Every structure is written in C-alpha cells, then in structure tokens.
Amino acid sequence: MRILQNYRKFSTKTLDGWAKSVQKSGKNVFVKIDKGRAGEPIQLVANKEIGQEIRVGSAIRATGSLEHSRGAQQEMEFVAEQLKVVGNDENPRYDDLSPDNLRKKTHLRARNSKFAALLRARSAIFRETHEFFMSRDFIHIDTPKLTRNDCEGGGEVFDVVTTTSTEAGDGGLKEEPMFLSVSSQLHLEAMVSRLQRVYILGPSFRAERQQSHAHLSEFHMLEAEVAFVETIDEMCTLVESYIQHMISYLNSSKLEPETAIIGSKIPISNIKFPRIRYDEAVHLLALKGSKVTAKSGFSKKNELDLVKLHDDHPIFVTHYPVGQKPFYMARDGQLTLSFDLLVPGIGELAGGSLREQSAEELQRRGCGIDWYLEMRRRGQPPTGGFGIGFERMLQYLLGVQNIKDTVAFPRWHRHCQC
Amino acid sequence: MRILQNYRKFSTKTLDGWAKSVQKSGKNVFVKIDKGRAGEPIQLVANKEIGQEIRVGSAIRATGSLEHSRGAQQEMEFVAEQLKVVGNDENPRYDDLSPDNLRKKTHLRARNSKFAALLRARSAIFRETHEFFMSRDFIHIDTPKLTRNDCEGGGEVFDVVTTTSTEAGDGGLKEEPMFLSVSSQLHLEAMVSRLQRVYILGPSFRAERQQSHAHLSEFHMLEAEVAFVETIDEMCTLVESYIQHMISYLNSSKLEPETAIIGSKIPISNIKFPRIRYDEAVHLLALKGSKVTAKSGFSKKNELDLVKLHDDHPIFVTHYPVGQKPFYMARDGQLTLSFDLLVPGIGELAGGSLREQSAEELQRRGCGIDWYLEMRRRGQPPTGGFGIGFERMLQYLLGVQNIKDTVAFPRWHRHCQC
Structure with a gap:
C-alpha cells in the first residue's frame, strides 16, 4: 500500500471491475478493465509492484485517479495508487465464454x-x-x-x-x-x-x-x-x-x-x-x-x-x-x-x-x-x-x-x- | 339525445364512472359519480328525461360540462347533456360490498x-x-x-x-x-x-x-x-x-x-x-x-x-x-x-x-x-x-x-x- 500524495487527495476515485486483458511493459502493468457498464473498457495503469497479481478475469478494486493518457489508444486512463485483487478466475483464458457456450x-x-x-x-x-x-x-x-x-x-x-x-x-x-x-x-x-x-x-x-x-x-x-x-x-x-x-x-x-x-x-x-x-x-x-x-x-x-x-x-x-x-x-x-x-x-x-x-x-x-x-x-x-x-x-x-x-x-x- | 348547444361546444367533456347514490329532485336527477380515482365523487346533474335509468351501481358514460355548482355541498358539478348507462348492477344496494365480505x-x-x-x-x-x-x-x-x-x-x-x-x-x-x-x-x-x-x-x-x-x-x-x-x-x-x-x-x-x-x-x-x-x-x-x-x-x-x-x-x-x-x-x-x-x-x-x-x-x-x-x-x-x-x-x-x-x-x- 502506498500513501496517497496530497495533491491527488481530492481526485481520488475507486475503480471496480474485471480484467479483460493484462499487458506488462517496463515498470508498469496495463489492464483493460470491464466495469460491466456501457462503453469501452477503461485502461488501468499500475506499477508492477502492486499489479503483479492481476490475471485475465480477476475482479479488481483500485483507488487512484483518472488522468489524461500518455498512450494514443485512449483519452483517459486510471492510474492506480492502491489495488486489490478481490476475486480470481480459475479459467482466465475465457475460451468457454463464447455466446454459444454461454x-x-x-x-x-x-x-x-x-x-x-x-x-x-x-x-x-x-x-x-x-x-x-x-x-x-x-x-x-x-x-x-x-x-x-x-x-x-x-x-x-x-x-x-x-x-x-x-x-x-x-x-x-x-x-x-x-x-x-x-x-x-x-x-x-x-x-x-x-x-x-x-x-x-x-x-x-x-x-x-x-x-x-x-x-x-x-x-x-x-x-x-x-x-x-x-x-x-x-x-x-x-x-x-x-x-x-x-x-x-x-x-x-x-x-x-x-x-x-x-x-x-x-x-x-x-x-x-x-x-x-x-x-x-x-x-x-x-x-x-x-x-x-x-x-x-x-x-x-x-x-x-x-x-x-x-x-x-x-x-x-x-x-x-x-x-x-x-x-x-x-x-x-x-x-x-x-x-x-x-x-x-x-x-x-x-x-x-x-x-x-x-x-x-x-x-x-x-x-x-x-x-x-x-x-x-x-x-x-x-x-x-x-x-x-x-x-x-x-x-x-x-x-x-x-x-x-x-x-x-x-x-x-x-x-x-x- | 340532445343536441349540444353551440356555446358549450368547446368545453364538452366526457365523464365515466359509477353511480354511488341517486337522488331525484324536481326536474333533475343528482348522481354521485365514483370515478375510481382519488378524491371525492363528482356530482352529476341530468334532467329526468335522460337520467331516469340510472340506479346505484350503474356504470355511466356522460358528456357535458363541468360547471360551478348551485348547491352548497360541492364547488363543481357535471351537467350532463348526453348520458348512457353502459353497465347495470343487479344488486344495487351494495350491502354485500362491506370490507369483510369483499x-x-x-x-x-x-x-x-x-x-x-x-x-x-x-x-x-x-x-x-x-x-x-x-x-x-x-x-x-x-x-x-x-x-x-x-x-x-x-x-x-x-x-x-x-x-x-x-x-x-x-x-x-x-x-x-x-x-x-x-x-x-x-x-x-x-x-x-x-x-x-x-x-x-x-x-x-x-x-x-x-x-x-x-x-x-x-x-x-x-x-x-x-x-x-x-x-x-x-x-x-x-x-x-x-x-x-x-x-x-x-x-x-x-x-x-x-x-x-x-x-x-x-x-x-x-x-x-x-x-x-x-x-x-x-x-x-x-x-x-x-x-x-x-x-x-x-x-x-x-x-x-x-x-x-x-x-x-x-x-x-x-x-x-x-x-x-x-x-x-x-x-x-x-x-x-x-x-x-x-x-x-x-x-x-x-x-x-x-x-x-x-x-x-x-x-x-x-x-x-x-x-x-x-x-x-x-x-x-x-x-x-x-x-x-x-x-x-x-x-x-x-x-x-x-x-x-x-x-x-x-x-x-x-x-x-x-
């Protein structure tokens, strides 16, 4: 757990959702978060230290702030300060979640x-x-x-x-x-x-x-x-x-x-x-x-x-x-x-x-x-x-x-x- | 059926409901109409000629106009120009509509x-x-x-x-x-x-x-x-x-x-x-x-x-x-x-x-x-x-x-x- 920096205190948000894809790059982990709501998944960025447990399918609760993304793929991204995996998926490949099988x-x-x-x-x-x-x-x-x-x-x-x-x-x-x-x-x-x-x-x-x-x-x-x-x-x-x-x-x-x-x-x-x-x-x-x-x-x-x-x-x-x-x-x-x-x-x-x-x-x-x-x-x-x-x-x-x-x-x- | 008078044409309304009480007086019939909505029943006034069939319990469809009442008991009353009894109650005394029986x-x-x-x-x-x-x-x-x-x-x-x-x-x-x-x-x-x-x-x-x-x-x-x-x-x-x-x-x-x-x-x-x-x-x-x-x-x-x-x-x-x-x-x-x-x-x-x-x-x-x-x-x-x-x-x-x-x-x- 990291202590929240003061200048961010007033914009601290909670993000709840499920990891749709997980990508590691450099010191960071990039996770597409499905909130089960309309619209595109949100990109979550966490440093490897706190994000290493995330697998596809994990249920995640994160606190942090929504910021302009440095990447080109999305306008905003969620920068996680704290992060908990609160539910694991034993079959994270999601092969069996096809519409027919569902x-x-x-x-x-x-x-x-x-x-x-x-x-x-x-x-x-x-x-x-x-x-x-x-x-x-x-x-x-x-x-x-x-x-x-x-x-x-x-x-x-x-x-x-x-x-x-x-x-x-x-x-x-x-x-x-x-x-x-x-x-x-x-x-x-x-x-x-x-x-x-x-x-x-x-x-x-x-x-x-x-x-x-x-x-x-x-x-x-x-x-x-x-x-x-x-x-x-x-x-x-x-x-x-x-x-x-x-x-x-x-x-x-x-x-x-x-x-x-x-x-x-x-x-x-x-x-x-x-x-x-x-x-x-x-x-x-x-x-x-x-x-x-x-x-x-x-x-x-x-x-x-x-x-x-x-x-x-x-x-x-x-x-x-x-x-x-x-x-x-x-x-x-x-x-x-x-x-x-x-x-x-x-x-x-x-x-x-x-x-x-x-x-x-x-x-x-x-x-x-x-x-x-x-x-x-x-x-x-x-x-x-x-x-x-x-x-x-x-x-x-x-x-x-x-x-x-x-x-x-x-x-x-x-x-x-x- | 009476022909609507011209000066009333623009305020002609329909009143649908059930007769809760029927009272004859002079040339007129006074009927308390239950619309099944909130609030008090509405008083309907009709001349005997068109209102003679109304019994307690009858379902009524009337056209006419809402006017200031001449009686003291209510502010407004519905003056019927046309009137149809569209449903009869074979037991109009309503003795058996007590809450217990219902x-x-x-x-x-x-x-x-x-x-x-x-x-x-x-x-x-x-x-x-x-x-x-x-x-x-x-x-x-x-x-x-x-x-x-x-x-x-x-x-x-x-x-x-x-x-x-x-x-x-x-x-x-x-x-x-x-x-x-x-x-x-x-x-x-x-x-x-x-x-x-x-x-x-x-x-x-x-x-x-x-x-x-x-x-x-x-x-x-x-x-x-x-x-x-x-x-x-x-x-x-x-x-x-x-x-x-x-x-x-x-x-x-x-x-x-x-x-x-x-x-x-x-x-x-x-x-x-x-x-x-x-x-x-x-x-x-x-x-x-x-x-x-x-x-x-x-x-x-x-x-x-x-x-x-x-x-x-x-x-x-x-x-x-x-x-x-x-x-x-x-x-x-x-x-x-x-x-x-x-x-x-x-x-x-x-x-x-x-x-x-x-x-x-x-x-x-x-x-x-x-x-x-x-x-x-x-x-x-x-x-x-x-x-x-x-x-x-x-x-x-x-x-x-x-x-x-x-x-x-x-x-x-x-x-x-x-």
Missing part, C-alpha cells in the same frame, strides 16, 4: 459484453414501459400466478402441487388443483371496474412442448385493460402508441451505447401501422397463392407474408372469425371484435379485443367461471384489453434472433438449468 | 373506495421503488420463477408438474422435478458479477401452512445484490436509505389523497435506524425477562419487543449466529455477516448479508449447487444483498393490519379463490 451456462452469461448490454437494454425498456403506462394514469396490478382459472383454455399449463399437502398426516384433505397463470386478463378485468385503467408486466407460464426461436415456457406478458372502451380502434391506437413510443425511445440516443454493442437493427420511427380486416388479409394471401381460410387461421409464414406485403412494417389484422378466438371476446355476428399486431421477423406480437359484456352470452359459450360472470352482473362497463409478449417485443425492437437471448435465465420444454 | 370476493374488491385507494398507493410505491433503484444504476433482472434450486432450504415449496409430461406417449421421459422460486438471490448473484448492481421486484412462493396476518403463499420480494461490498454497514445503509426514501415519499403530499382514504398512519421521516448486534439484542431481551438464546432465535414477540425498546422505530440487528442463517452467508467465526431490519407492528421486514465468497467453504457447508460454486471460481468479487417482503413493507408504510389487504388477489394456505 447459452448453456446462463449463470456466466452477464460476463459477455453483448449479453450484459442486452440485459441493460431490457432493464431500460422495462422502466420505460412502466413510465409509459403510469404517466397515462394506468394502475399496476400484481395479478396472481397461482390460479384455478384457465383463461385461454389451451390446457398447456403447469400444475402446482404442495409437497406438504400430498404427505400423510394432513387430515386427508387435498388441495384442489392449482396451476400457473397463462394470462392475467381475467384478473385485470376484475380490477378495471373502478380503477378504469390497469396493467401488469409480469411472468406468465405455458407448458408448451414447442421448441422454436419464438417460444419460452416462462415468459413475460405486458397486459392492459381499459374500461369504457367502445371500439377496437381505441385499443389498436393504445397498442400502436406504446410500440411507437418504444421505437422512438430506442431511436433517441439514450440506449445508443447498448444497441451499438448488441448490433441492433432498430425499427424506423413514425411509420403508421395499417389496419386491415381478417377477410382482406385472407384475400391478400390468396392472391399470393396461399390456401388460408377462416377455419385454418394464419400460420407464422402467413403472418410474415402479410407483413412483407406491407413494406415490412407492422400491421394490425382485425375481426378474426369466432372459431379462432377465445370465449371472452365480444362479437359482431361470426366475427370477433379482436385484433392482432403482426411485426417483421416475429409474426404475432400483440393480441387484443373488446370483451363480451353479457354474462348470459358468456354462459351460453360455456364459460363456467362464476366470479367472472358475477362481475358482469355488477356494473361492469364495456372494456377492452391486450397482451404483448415482452420477450418477443425485445426481439423485434432490438433485432434479437433467438428469444432465449432476450432474458437472463430462459426456460423452455425440458430446460430448467440453473 | 375479502372473500376479491374480484369485486376494487369497488370499495378504501381498497381502490390501497391499490393506487401500491402501484405508486411500486413505481417509486423502481425509480429509486434505477436512478442508482441498478439493473432490473427478471429472475426465473421455475427453478430446481432451493435457496433457503426450507422445503416448503410448491412443486410444478407439466400435465403433458405425465401423460403416456411422451416416450417415457419425465421432467426432472421443478418448483416455484422462494427467492431470486442465487440468480441475482450470478448477474451481479459484471452488472455490479442488480435487483428484482417480483413474485416469490412459499407453501407455508402458517396462517397469520403476516403470511402469504404468493408474495412479492424486492431483492437486490451489489458487487464489491465489503461490510454489512454498506448494505444496511442501502436498505435504510430505501426505506427512508419511501417514508419521505409517503410524507410528501403526492399520495395524500390515497393515504387519507386508507386512514394510514405513516411512519415519521428521518429518524435514524439504530444498528445493534445480535448478542446485544439478546442481552436487552434478557433484561426484560425473555429466555431467548443464540440457539432459540427471536420469536415475533421478541422482535416487536426489541422495536419497542427503541422508541418504536425500526432497528437493525446484525451478526446472527451461524445456526440461524442459511449456508450462503459470509461468516466471522460463529457469527454470520448478516442483518435483519425489524419494524413496528411487523417484526422482520428485511434480511440481508454478505455472501460467502469461497467455493470450497460453501461445499464444506453442504452446498451442492454446481453452477453456484462455479460462479465463485470465475472471478466473483465480494458481494452482498438483501430481500424485503413488499407486502409487509406496505403493511408497515400504510398501516395495514392484515397482509391479505395489501394485494389484489391474496393467496394463502388452501386459499386460491378467483
């Missing part, structure tokens, strides 16, 4: 600069999403993940069992079956009748076996519900203004350091999303030779083709046939008052609808969720809402090919490592 | 003014929490809820089963057991080694049978992890500054409308939280006749007594004996480098520690989580972190007696309604 070793993934930038961008987009909705008078509701109501009726759910309840000695009482929520919609609908505008950004679960670049079994859904909504257009406008807001946010300079490291291709701002009806969309696809019908619904290829037919910009498709959509959607004859937002590279990003307001009609369609029906009979106004897959949105906004690269610890069919 | 009918709970205020306050505190951490360079990490690692080792976990995987025809392959995360700590520790400061506010699950005013089986944890932390005091200071920030926020006028409706007793700002060691705490309790020892640990009564002994303000207790704390905490001989924050009315609100840095030492203590051990060998600096039960914090900050009244859809042992 996909299997998610516990080390933040150590990859690109992935660290992705996580910072995700966190910033998370914050901006809350700001968007909160500043528009939306109330955030923590909806439950343990539930007994399957909103989508798909059946691909994770069942939840209490270990203690299956053991003997519990008086023979068994918990009724519970599972993990696939959507927060029904619960948001319950809260909107007084709070007027509610939303959540939280985990959802689907036990899908499908393995693709667009599926996770644990993912995050942004869901919102609004009271006194009368037209699909009002909901499309809300979804569009949110997505446009996020595109503008990314095109501002705020996330520039992160998107540069990620190499993102960010969508262009302020290109209005067209709105077409399902039957028009079928017609357009038929002209291109597709055999899609009201019954078959769109394949992912159909969705991407529709986007391509619109200059590769996002489009809304509205008024899907009743056979393709869940029981809770309001209807106009054989069409639902619904919409999907299709985006380049991904296909369906958002889906929403007006909600069926009549309890009798919901019962006729087979809905047996008593509390959901009761809400309708207790002064529920017309409402509408939507859901957006947060990871898919990150794929679209940041140009990430594989959905598993948008979240710290991805879960998919038979994959729950770490 | 605890069982959580799907109608937002219709209670006090609970609606609570949900607005919760949402605002949620937002302010993210602002606190984000503005201090913390990165929000969505840690997984599906996991195979039990951080706390308590065994009171919810097991998760894939319905499809237990069915025949799945090639005989069974998923390895998964369960719902009781804590995000281990995953945050993995991310902090590069990102330096990470946190999450998200759901956690404990399959506890305990039924009390302070337990939920699905609750929300605020957890943070910081790299290059060397002392417990640094962590206590972070926790204290967060809690003090939230107390100041509540004492500012921002949430005044909500806390007035809730009837909150908000803690006093800027009273420093004392920090005492576990052995001092035991000594203090012994002087009061308690038989607490290092082995027995504190009961909730002990915790509340310690708070009372400090003028009923929050206190930190540090350096708990190793027998009382989990394997991952750093140690100083037979003491852990840990702390709990105890608060009035609740007892333990936050818990944290420095983390054991040595993989060998963790293995010696029985830790068999390979990826957790590997992190330690790959340049992990000293880290520290803490967890705060978000619902317990809401109880403390807003003076809510029962934890089930702090969240929209509470879950507890054998209770998963709606």
Whole structure:
C-alpha cells in the first residue's frame, strides 16, 4: 500500500471491475478493465509492484485517479495508487465464454459484453414501459400466478402441487388443483371496474412442448385493460402508441451505447401501422397463392407474408372469425371484435379485443367461471384489453434472433438449468 | 339525445364512472359519480328525461360540462347533456360490498373506495421503488420463477408438474422435478458479477401452512445484490436509505389523497435506524425477562419487543449466529455477516448479508449447487444483498393490519379463490 500524495487527495476515485486483458511493459502493468457498464473498457495503469497479481478475469478494486493518457489508444486512463485483487478466475483464458457456450451456462452469461448490454437494454425498456403506462394514469396490478382459472383454455399449463399437502398426516384433505397463470386478463378485468385503467408486466407460464426461436415456457406478458372502451380502434391506437413510443425511445440516443454493442437493427420511427380486416388479409394471401381460410387461421409464414406485403412494417389484422378466438371476446355476428399486431421477423406480437359484456352470452359459450360472470352482473362497463409478449417485443425492437437471448435465465420444454 | 348547444361546444367533456347514490329532485336527477380515482365523487346533474335509468351501481358514460355548482355541498358539478348507462348492477344496494365480505370476493374488491385507494398507493410505491433503484444504476433482472434450486432450504415449496409430461406417449421421459422460486438471490448473484448492481421486484412462493396476518403463499420480494461490498454497514445503509426514501415519499403530499382514504398512519421521516448486534439484542431481551438464546432465535414477540425498546422505530440487528442463517452467508467465526431490519407492528421486514465468497467453504457447508460454486471460481468479487417482503413493507408504510389487504388477489394456505 502506498500513501496517497496530497495533491491527488481530492481526485481520488475507486475503480471496480474485471480484467479483460493484462499487458506488462517496463515498470508498469496495463489492464483493460470491464466495469460491466456501457462503453469501452477503461485502461488501468499500475506499477508492477502492486499489479503483479492481476490475471485475465480477476475482479479488481483500485483507488487512484483518472488522468489524461500518455498512450494514443485512449483519452483517459486510471492510474492506480492502491489495488486489490478481490476475486480470481480459475479459467482466465475465457475460451468457454463464447455466446454459444454461454447459452448453456446462463449463470456466466452477464460476463459477455453483448449479453450484459442486452440485459441493460431490457432493464431500460422495462422502466420505460412502466413510465409509459403510469404517466397515462394506468394502475399496476400484481395479478396472481397461482390460479384455478384457465383463461385461454389451451390446457398447456403447469400444475402446482404442495409437497406438504400430498404427505400423510394432513387430515386427508387435498388441495384442489392449482396451476400457473397463462394470462392475467381475467384478473385485470376484475380490477378495471373502478380503477378504469390497469396493467401488469409480469411472468406468465405455458407448458408448451414447442421448441422454436419464438417460444419460452416462462415468459413475460405486458397486459392492459381499459374500461369504457367502445371500439377496437381505441385499443389498436393504445397498442400502436406504446410500440411507437418504444421505437422512438430506442431511436433517441439514450440506449445508443447498448444497441451499438448488441448490433441492433432498430425499427424506423413514425411509420403508421395499417389496419386491415381478417377477410382482406385472407384475400391478400390468396392472391399470393396461399390456401388460408377462416377455419385454418394464419400460420407464422402467413403472418410474415402479410407483413412483407406491407413494406415490412407492422400491421394490425382485425375481426378474426369466432372459431379462432377465445370465449371472452365480444362479437359482431361470426366475427370477433379482436385484433392482432403482426411485426417483421416475429409474426404475432400483440393480441387484443373488446370483451363480451353479457354474462348470459358468456354462459351460453360455456364459460363456467362464476366470479367472472358475477362481475358482469355488477356494473361492469364495456372494456377492452391486450397482451404483448415482452420477450418477443425485445426481439423485434432490438433485432434479437433467438428469444432465449432476450432474458437472463430462459426456460423452455425440458430446460430448467440453473 | 340532445343536441349540444353551440356555446358549450368547446368545453364538452366526457365523464365515466359509477353511480354511488341517486337522488331525484324536481326536474333533475343528482348522481354521485365514483370515478375510481382519488378524491371525492363528482356530482352529476341530468334532467329526468335522460337520467331516469340510472340506479346505484350503474356504470355511466356522460358528456357535458363541468360547471360551478348551485348547491352548497360541492364547488363543481357535471351537467350532463348526453348520458348512457353502459353497465347495470343487479344488486344495487351494495350491502354485500362491506370490507369483510369483499375479502372473500376479491374480484369485486376494487369497488370499495378504501381498497381502490390501497391499490393506487401500491402501484405508486411500486413505481417509486423502481425509480429509486434505477436512478442508482441498478439493473432490473427478471429472475426465473421455475427453478430446481432451493435457496433457503426450507422445503416448503410448491412443486410444478407439466400435465403433458405425465401423460403416456411422451416416450417415457419425465421432467426432472421443478418448483416455484422462494427467492431470486442465487440468480441475482450470478448477474451481479459484471452488472455490479442488480435487483428484482417480483413474485416469490412459499407453501407455508402458517396462517397469520403476516403470511402469504404468493408474495412479492424486492431483492437486490451489489458487487464489491465489503461490510454489512454498506448494505444496511442501502436498505435504510430505501426505506427512508419511501417514508419521505409517503410524507410528501403526492399520495395524500390515497393515504387519507386508507386512514394510514405513516411512519415519521428521518429518524435514524439504530444498528445493534445480535448478542446485544439478546442481552436487552434478557433484561426484560425473555429466555431467548443464540440457539432459540427471536420469536415475533421478541422482535416487536426489541422495536419497542427503541422508541418504536425500526432497528437493525446484525451478526446472527451461524445456526440461524442459511449456508450462503459470509461468516466471522460463529457469527454470520448478516442483518435483519425489524419494524413496528411487523417484526422482520428485511434480511440481508454478505455472501460467502469461497467455493470450497460453501461445499464444506453442504452446498451442492454446481453452477453456484462455479460462479465463485470465475472471478466473483465480494458481494452482498438483501430481500424485503413488499407486502409487509406496505403493511408497515400504510398501516395495514392484515397482509391479505395489501394485494389484489391474496393467496394463502388452501386459499386460491378467483
């Protein structure tokens, strides 16, 4: 330990980070320090006496001062007065920190600069999403993940069992079956009748076996519900203004350091999303030779083709046939008052609808969720809402090919490592 | 429908809400409209011709203008030009919307003014929490809820089963057991080694049978992890500054409308939280006749007594004996480098520690989580972190007696309604 010189006392700083490269030259050691923040690594200079223990991968805490660099490679460098190696890496060559290998070793993934930038961008987009909705008078509701109501009726759910309840000695009482929520919609609908505008950004679960670049079994859904909504257009406008807001946010300079490291291709701002009806969309696809019908619904290829037919910009498709959509959607004859937002590279990003307001009609369609029906009979106004897959949105906004690269610890069919 | 008069055209407004009371007088109907927002209901005036359908509980959409009231009870009133009843309540007497009954009918709970205020306050505190951490360079990490690692080792976990995987025809392959995360700590520790400061506010699950005013089986944890932390005091200071920030926020006028409706007793700002060691705490309790020892640990009564002994303000207790704390905490001989924050009315609100840095030492203590051990060998600096039960914090900050009244859809042992 060296005593700090007086003239430097007031500019003494602490530098915490990890050695990315170590070079010895003359009496000095030059270390590139990765702070895990945006921007280039910082060059640290220490004399050999205090810097000899540093290896690539070491975690370092240094005190010293930031000074103009004598070298040509960087403007500033950190001249260390004191230096401690506070963490060692037993495998400092970092050969196994390639992006491919890190996909299997998610516990080390933040150590990859690109992935660290992705996580910072995700966190910033998370914050901006809350700001968007909160500043528009939306109330955030923590909806439950343990539930007994399957909103989508798909059946691909994770069942939840209490270990203690299956053991003997519990008086023979068994918990009724519970599972993990696939959507927060029904619960948001319950809260909107007084709070007027509610939303959540939280985990959802689907036990899908499908393995693709667009599926996770644990993912995050942004869901919102609004009271006194009368037209699909009002909901499309809300979804569009949110997505446009996020595109503008990314095109501002705020996330520039992160998107540069990620190499993102960010969508262009302020290109209005067209709105077409399902039957028009079928017609357009038929002209291109597709055999899609009201019954078959769109394949992912159909969705991407529709986007391509619109200059590769996002489009809304509205008024899907009743056979393709869940029981809770309001209807106009054989069409639902619904919409999907299709985006380049991904296909369906958002889906929403007006909600069926009549309890009798919901019962006729087979809905047996008593509390959901009761809400309708207790002064529920017309409402509408939507859901957006947060990871898919990150794929679209940041140009990430594989959905598993948008979240710290991805879960998919038979994959729950770490 | 009446045609709007020209001179009013530019001040035409829409009013959406629910009728709380309806009174007819002369040619007019006077309706108190609950908008589900902070503040008093608004008085709506309509002539009988357009207002005759309104009953208590009706959802109403009106257009008209806000004008100075002729009555003495309110300054402004909404004079309706057009009016639609857009939702009917089949039980408009509202006898069954008492707070007690609503605890069982959580799907109608937002219709209670006090609970609606609570949900607005919760949402605002949620937002302010993210602002606190984000503005201090913390990165929000969505840690997984599906996991195979039990951080706390308590065994009171919810097991998760894939319905499809237990069915025949799945090639005989069974998923390895998964369960719902009781804590995000281990995953945050993995991310902090590069990102330096990470946190999450998200759901956690404990399959506890305990039924009390302070337990939920699905609750929300605020957890943070910081790299290059060397002392417990640094962590206590972070926790204290967060809690003090939230107390100041509540004492500012921002949430005044909500806390007035809730009837909150908000803690006093800027009273420093004392920090005492576990052995001092035991000594203090012994002087009061308690038989607490290092082995027995504190009961909730002990915790509340310690708070009372400090003028009923929050206190930190540090350096708990190793027998009382989990394997991952750093140690100083037979003491852990840990702390709990105890608060009035609740007892333990936050818990944290420095983390054991040595993989060998963790293995010696029985830790068999390979990826957790590997992190330690790959340049992990000293880290520290803490967890705060978000619902317990809401109880403390807003003076809510029962934890089930702090969240929209509470879950507890054998209770998963709606």
